[in-house]
Amino acid sequence: MAAGLTLSNKQKQHLKSLAHKLKPVVLLGGNGLTEGVMAEIDLALNHHELIKVRVPEDDRELREQIYTTIVAHTQAYRVQVVGKVLTLYKPGPEGKIQLPRS
Numbered sequence: 001m002a003a004g005l006t007l008s009n010k011q012k013q014h015l016k017s018l019a020h021k022l023k024p025v026v027l028l029g030g031n032g033l034t035e036g037v038m039a040e041i042d043l044a045l046n047h048h049e050l051i052k053v054r055v056p057e058d059d060r061e062l063r064e065q066i067y068t069t070i071v072a073h074t075q076a077y078r079v080q081v082v083g084k085v086l087t088l089y090k091p092g093p094e095g096k097i098q099l100p101r102s
Contacts (some may be wrong), residue, residue: 003066006077007077007079007089007099009018009098010078010100010101011099012080014099014100015050015077015079015087015089015097015099016079016080016087017077018050019040019050019052020053020099021051022051022087023049023052023070024051024052024053024054024085025044025049025051025053026040026041026044026052026054026082027050027053027054027056028054028056028066029054030058032066033058033066033069033070038070038073038074041053041070041073041074041088042073042074045076045088045090045092046092047092047094048092048093048096049089049090049091049096049097050087050088050089050097051086051087051088052085052086052087052088052097053070053085054084054085054086055067055084055085055086056084057084063084067086069096070086071088074088074090075090076088076089076090077089077090087098
């Protein structure tokens, strides 16, 4: 999946509605974005396809950099950010989540 690919608004809305009931599965701790945290995010994405990651960083610019790094590393789609929670989508081999046609 190339970073240039995007989701249509309809697809994003569908993913947002699915993500609404989800709790963050990965929480960045005091050590920030470590290799272990990135591995955990990759694992969760491969297993669930749609996940939330909580980034408890108060500095907005730094938080944005963390989001960008996570998206670049995982090659996942950035669905939305609400507060300090990033919602990511990455289609898995089994295709658990069916996206509506754009």
